[in-house]
Amino acid sequence: MNIATYIDPITNGEILITKLLQDKFAISSENTKYIYEKYVKNHFDRLKDSIYLLVETNYVDKVYRDSYYCYYSSKLSDYKRYCIKISLFEGSISKSDFWNTDQYSFLQEKYRGFIVLRPTWPQIIGRNIISPAALKATNFLTCTATYHTTVNGQKFTVEGFPHSSQDAETITCAETTLWAIMEYFGNKYPDYKPTLPSKIVHALKKISYERQLPSKGLLINQLSFALKEFGFGTRIYSRNEYSNEFDNLLSCYIESGIPVIAAMENKTIGHALLVIGHEKIDATKVDLDFASGDIYDYNAIKKNFIFGDDNHPIYQKAPIETPALYYNDGRWKDCKINYFIVPLYTKIYLDAFEAKTWAFRFLQYLLKFLHCDNPSIVLRLFLASSRTFKDTIALNATMQDSLKIFLMESVTPKFIWIAEISTKDLIKQNMANGIVVFDATEKNTFFWKPLILAAFKDNVVDLDKTGKLTKKIVPFLNFKIFEHNLKMYD
Amino acid sequence: MINKISQKEAIEEELAKEEKISYFDGQEYFDAMLEMNKYMEEARYNHLIKERNSEISAAKVVLMA
Numbered sequence: 001m002n003i004a005t006y007i008d009p010i011t012n013g014e015i016l017i018t019k020l021l022q023d024k025f026a027i028s029s030e031n032t033k034y035i036y037e038k039y040v041k042n043h044f045d046r047l048k049d050s051i052y053l054l055v056e057t058n059y060v061d062k063v064y065r066d067s068y069y070c071y072y073s074s075k076l077s078d079y080k081r082y083c084i085k086i087s088l089f090e091g092s093i094s095k096s097d098f099w100n101t102d103q104y105s106f107l108q109e110k111y112r113g114f115i116v117l118r119p120t121w122p123q124i125i126g127r128n129i130i131s132p133a134a135l136k137a138t139n140f141l142t143c144t145a146t147y148h149t150t151v152n153g154q155k156f157t158v159e160g161f162p163h164s165s166q167d168a169e170t171i172t173c174a175e176t177t178l179w180a181i182m183e184y185f186g187n188k189y190p191d192y193k194p195t196l197p198s199k200i201v202h203a204l205k206k207i208s209y210e211r212q213l214p215s216k217g218l219l220i221n222q223l224s225f226a227l228k229e230f231g232f233g234t235r236i237y238s239r240n241e242y243s244n245e246f247d248n249l250l251s252c253y254i255e256s257g258i259p260v261i262a263a264m265e266n267k268t269i270g271h272a273l274l275v276i277g278h279e280k281i282d283a284t285k286v287d288l289d290f291a292s293g294d295i296y297d298y299n300a301i302k303k304n305f306i307f308g309d310d311n312h313p314i315y316q317k318a319p320i321e322t323p324a325l326y327y328n329d330g331r332w333k334d335c336k337i338n339y340f341i342v343p344l345y346t347k348i349y350l351d352a353f354e355a356k357t358w359a360f361r362f363l364q365y366l367l368k369f370l371h372c373d374n375p376s377i378v379l380r381l382f383l384a385s386s387r388t389f390k391d392t393i394a395l396n397a398t399m400q401d402s403l404k405i406f407l408m409e410s411v412t413p414k415f416i417w418i419a420e421i422s423t424k425d426l427i428k429q430n431m432a433n434g435i436v437v438f439d440a441t442e443k444n445t446f447f448w449k450p451l452i453l454a455a456f457k458d459n460v461v462d463l464d465k466t467g468k469l470t471k472k473i474v475p476f477l478n479f480k481i482f483e484h485n486l487k488m489y490d
Numbered sequence: 491m492i493n494k495i496s497q498k499e500a501i502e503e504e505l506a507k508e509e510k511i512s513y514f515d516g517q518e519y520f521d522a523m524l525e526m527n528k529y530m531e532e533a534r535y536n537h538l539i540k541e542r543n544s545e546i547s548a549a550k551v552v553l554m555a
Binding site (some may be wrong): 225 | 500502526531541545552553
């Protein structure tokens with residue numbers, strides 16, 4: 001058996017892909033045209049016109065193979081075992097660029113990811129990792145991880161967020177979001193492992209009272225349970241319970257670089273999708289209209305979020321209030337996000353709601369203690385790993401050593417909450433004039449216990465060995481805000 | 491000779507000498523801390539209810555579309 005390889009510009013994509021669907025998946029020409037128009041074209045249309053496709057047949061895709069052996073192979077119909085892999089390059093490439101040491105870095109620079117087509121028609125879009133750099137329109141910040149893959153026998157890497165469409169039999173939206181979350185965390189952090197459809201079935205076996213395949217979707221609790229089984233300290237937030245805070249808490253987790261599973265529903269639809277980033281906030285155009293003396297939550301700024309939705313290509317934009325904005329089908333229009341599930345690191349004991357409550361209250365006392373009368377503050381709250389935070393601080397040229405030393409040499413847990421203090425004007429320049437760093441492992445919020453360090457108006461405030469609140473006079477200037485939880489694509 | 495490059499400890503000693511370190515340790519600050527404790531205690535209890543209710547209602551929502 002051979003691997004057939006083709007190179008064509010994306011503008012010839014339709015002819016190439018429909019031909020391969022006929023030849024390799026044994027789909028009639030009428031059906032391939034329909035499938036291309038309905039399920040593939042929308043993915044291609046979002047890619048730059050300069051994209052070149054390198055298409056390989058007889059590709060063994062680990063996710064589809066798993067579904068094949070645990071489900072499709074037991075059917076009467078002849079489901080193929082092999083997939084088609086479409087690799088994306090930005091700009092012209094040719095056969096001579098491959099298997100050529102001199103051209104490797106040229107190809108790697110142009111490489112923009114891949115899309116697998118699986119023989120589960122009509123829903124043929126399988127596992128795909130596409131770099132946002134391949135898109136015609138970006139201007140957003142998103143979670144990304146680095147993935148290692150091969151093209152024409154050579155190894156390449158791409159940064160992106162994992163995506164797949166559902167096949168509606170082994171993976172519905174619920175399983176697809178679980179798979180994508182684990183694919184993301186498993187490739188990014190050594191604490192987690194990527195998963196497969198059969199592993200999801202296995203993880204949920206002990207709390208399932210009916211057959212699990214074909215899939216009927218999952219309850220929100222089952223999604224949460226599966227994530228717990230895969231090593232997370234999961235939390236569920238309901239709009240009914242958190243009402244006005246719900247959207248801001250979701251935004252806070254996204255600002256923290258943690259993708260969340262959102263549950264979008266109306267009277268007839270219940271759909272799982274991922275929130276993975278947000279549109280770039282142009283603070284100069286944002287209306288930060290709040291009363292003098294108030295503390296404004298930066299996470300409350302209205303913006304489009306970036307979604308990973310298995311019914312659409314990756315990186316969809318929509319406001320949190322109307323998440324189905326990119327759906328053309330009228331049945332989805334009134335869908336709302338009523339729940340979200342956060343895959344937290346198990347030792348983050350202080351969640352976003354308690355962290356926000358503590359930070360806002362603490363800041364009010366701090367301002368009082370430091371005799372700062374009536375300042376209008378913009379507070380930017382997010383989680384960060386100590387490693388990334390300290391690495392960024394170490395290289396932050398705008399931060400003076402006086403403050404840097406206190407931040408760098410303070411003992412911190414693996415994850416910390418950061419509340420950056422800014423003003424209406426400063427935030428427009430992405431600058432802060434103060435910071436509160438507190439402990440994400442400290443659930444006991446009494447006696448100022450979570451505080452690691454606060455710095456504002458030339459004062460550094462921390463706790464001494466006996467837990468007494470201590471003020472040190474340490475002059476420092478304004479500094480650039482932390483923007484390393486999400487990756488920006490202009 | 492040991493070459494210590496960290497500086498925070500030395501800076502703190504210097505600040506102490508220059509009397510640039512003080513404590514929020516009067517009655518006013520103690521009362522503020524107790525006030526904050528009470529606020530957080532109530533917030534924590536309310537949060538527990540929200541957490542539980544979120545979990546209970548989420549058990550009824552099927553995601554399959």
